[in-house]
Amino acid sequence: MSPDELTLARVASGTLDVVDAEILHRLAAIIERVDPVPAGLVDSIGLALTIDALHTEMAELRLIGAPDLALRSEEPSIEAATITFTTDVLTVMITVHAEADRVRVDGWATPPASLGVELHQGGLVTRAQSDADGRFSFSDLGRGPARLVLRRPEDPDLPVVTPQIEL
Template identity: 35%
Template sequence: MTTTDPRFPHDDSVLFARLRRMWNRRDPVPNDLVDSVLVALATEGLVEEYALLTMLETGDRLAGVRGGGDDASRHTQVFEFADGTVTVMLRVSALNERRRRVDGWLAPARPISVVLQHGDEEWTASVSAEGRFEFNDVPAGSVRLLLRPDAGGRIDDTARQGFATPQFDL
């Protein structure tokens, strides 16, 4: 049975147009919705991007250091990662072509463990009361640093959020 009643159109586009008008009257889209969504999408991952932007790398030699030695032993890198609540600074020294020493400082200092991930391997160091930590002998290559609360330590906002650096090369 075919109906010619205008309340029941056969064309979907007419039906959808009526539905759109009805919802625009009853529940209109907020004026700032589009801008709010665009801001939310643009700022997604901003903490990670900021950490990447604040990452620093310095030259081949320590300033003011005298003495011999091969080039690998004099190669030093400095990295800084920050997310607005915590800053991690690393000084990476080459022990030889394949091994590195990592000295680090956490500000503000807190009772937390620092984990250095290299592939499937992990090294853990505790942060001192002054915010210092170290990894004496780790392989060169791509690594990532994570902050984890110490056992029995208070879980603060940084630990709860799981601060982690992007991958970087030692």
């Protein structure tokens, strides 16, 4: 090793001190000001990594009876009363019922089976189990973006994840 490589190795193996921490703090502030992280990027990366890690089957969205102006160009969410999601292995239909400022979701999955069903809203996960006919429901939910994650008993490590919808 050259003298420069030895010095670099010795410095690299040391611990950070107050001066190092201050330099890193200032560098982070400069980078945040010059090239900030785009809004929503961290959440998008987290979802992409989760889906990739789970080798997830992503459901395709089909709208049934969508109200006028349901699709908003500035949001990736869709508001509708009845929605069907399809994959090669599972089809799920849900109806969304407004109950004052809260929402109820009733769903049916085919082929019928007892499925683990999760409703994800932000950081909150609400769980339900469908009956043998594939029926499930969630009540007293807040309004806002949500998605479903369904786990089949024959392949629980390969969940079906729906696109985000607006409840």
